[in-house]
Amino acid sequence: MSSPPSEPPADLRAAVDAVLPDARADLEALVRIPSIWADPAHAEDTRRSADAVATLARGAGAQHVDVLAAEGGAPAVVAHWPAPDGAPTVMLYAHHDVQPTGGDELWTTAPFEPHERDGRLYGRGAADDKAGVMTHLATLRAFDGRPPVGVLLFVEGEEESGSPTLPALLAEHRDSLAADVIVIADAANPAVDVPALTTSLRGLANIVVEVSMLERAVHSGMFGGPAGDALTALCRLLATLHDDKGEVAVAGLTVGSSATPDPEAPDVEDDIFRGDAGLLDGVELLGTGTITERLAHKPAIAVLGIDAPAVDGSANILLPRARAMVSVRLAPGDESGRAVEAVTEHLRRHVPWGAHLDVTTRATGEPFALEATGDVYDLAREALSAAFGHGTVEMGMGGTIPFIAEFARTFPGAAVLVTGVGDPASRWHGVDESLDLGMFGRCVLAEAMLLRSLAPGER
Structure with a gap:
């Protein structure tokens, strides 16, 4: 059982409270920018979003701010607050690109017009991950732009597309991106009042599966059957x-994890999960084991899209070819290349009727797991517990953050802290995405406490 959390320093709490109103307003301004990098129609919006983040970083006291991109990649913002003598450098990561809306008409309010209801701010990106961006910037504002450690703000622009050009960006700017500690504000907490350190994430492999049967479309009556x-x-x-x-x-595909579940992490009840997921009455949950096991430690496969004629206007013809986007989530311990080979071999063995098959990899991201041991992790737990008034738990997440594995390979000596500004009700990637505003404030306070605790003389 963890010890009772301590009280946050009064001066930091007051400083955070003072910056939260402006941080909320700037978050709303970022949400209004439809930075959907995955949609070419919103490429310019994503550039506007990067420019807006760069402007906010300059206003928060950054001495150097650059908007960078690898060839063909989305714009990322890199801003520097130099380290005082003897202090470590902390990278603060988030991403400013967002998912498509899934249909604007399905939202209770317009997805890119933020709206508050019952203490939650609704809008695409309000939680994932423009809240992460503003958590970092609000923390820096709480120190009046002079943090007690060196800070490197890295705000990516293509995380929702699988970060395809991130390796090239890291290779080109490796020296300027080095840090002693990396804080990723792109995960979630099990509840709005329970903080978490995420210790594992699933990987991702998106593949396009194409099946061909005919040289050309033919009449379904004259040829259908044989x-x-x-x-x-x-x-x-x-x-x-x-x-x-x-x-x-x-x-x-890898199943299971060597990680020991945190006994203090709350279990996810089936009924709560069903409600959060929006499952219809009578629809069964898939798989076996606890919800946590299925989400964090097992692979998952979903069909994200199929190229096919619409029902309205479809013709009486046999289609010569069809394709689908298949998304594979990989359990910790797996590897994306190996997983793609396993799925491809399965498809080859099961393709029916001698149909021709083509499988193409569209995007990948590696799974990640860590042992949260050492001074930095202890300080993070203390900061989170004090800010939330509740002991910090460790948990796995079903999502993927390609950045983490890539940075862990590039900077193997850095301590990686995966925190979050979401909760199960945030509906990341879904309709009516939202952020709990009280939790947002607690996350800013926790990050400010962490930065102070990492300064020389504080430990």
């Missing part, structure tokens, strides 16, 4: 990816 169509073949093939219980049926 001649098959590609869309039906694709549907049969995709159905083999799961068993009858909804477990992933692909041999060769």
Whole structure:
């Protein structure tokens, strides 16, 4: 059992309280920018978003601010607050790109017009991850732009697309991005009043599966029956990816984790998970084991999209080819290249009726796991527990942050802290995404306490 949390320093609490109103207003301004880098129509919006973050960083006292991009990549913001003598440098990471809305008409209020209801701020990016951006900037403002340690703010612009050009960006700017501690504000807490350090994340492999059956489209009456169509073949093939219980049926994917679950981390109850996910009445949960085991320590496969004619306007023809975007979430301990090979081999063995198959990798991100031991992690737990008034738990997350594994490889000596400004009700990537504003303030306070505790003479 962890010890009772201490009280936050009064001066830091007052400083954080003073900057929160402006931080809230700036968060709303960022939410209004539809920075959907995955959609080419919003490329310029993503550049505007990067410029806005760069302006905010300058206003928070950064001495050097650059907007960088690898060839073909999204703009990232890199800002520096030089370290005082003897102080470490802390990288603060977040991302300013967001997911598509999933249909503006499905939202209770317009997705890019922030709106507060019941203490939560609604809007695309309000939690994932423009709240992370503003957590960092509000922390720096609380120190009046003069943090007690060196700070390197790194705000990525293509995390929601799998960070495809991040390795190239790191290779080009490695020396200027070096840090002793890395704080990633892109995870979640199990509840708005329970802070967490995320110690594992699943990886990601998005692949395009294309099935071909015919040289050209033909009349479904004149040829249907003896001649098959590609869309039906694709549907049969995709159905083999799961068993009858909804477990992933692909041999060769890693299952399980060596990590020991935190006994103080709250379990996710089935009914609460169903409500948070918005499952319809009677729809079954997939797989076996606890919700936490299924989310954090097992692979998952989903079909994100299919190229097919719309129902309205479809013709009586057999389709010569069809393709789908298949997303594979990898359990900690797996590797994206190996997982893609396993899924590809499964598809080859199960493709029906001699159909031609083509599998192309679209994006990958490696899973990540760490042992949260050492002075830096202890200081982070103390800061989070004091700010939240509740002991800090360790937990795995089902999402993917490609940045983490890439930076851990590039800077193997840095301590990596994965924190978050979301909770299960935040609906990241979904309709009506939102941020609990009280939790936002606690996250800023915790980060400010952490930076102070890392300064020379504080330990």
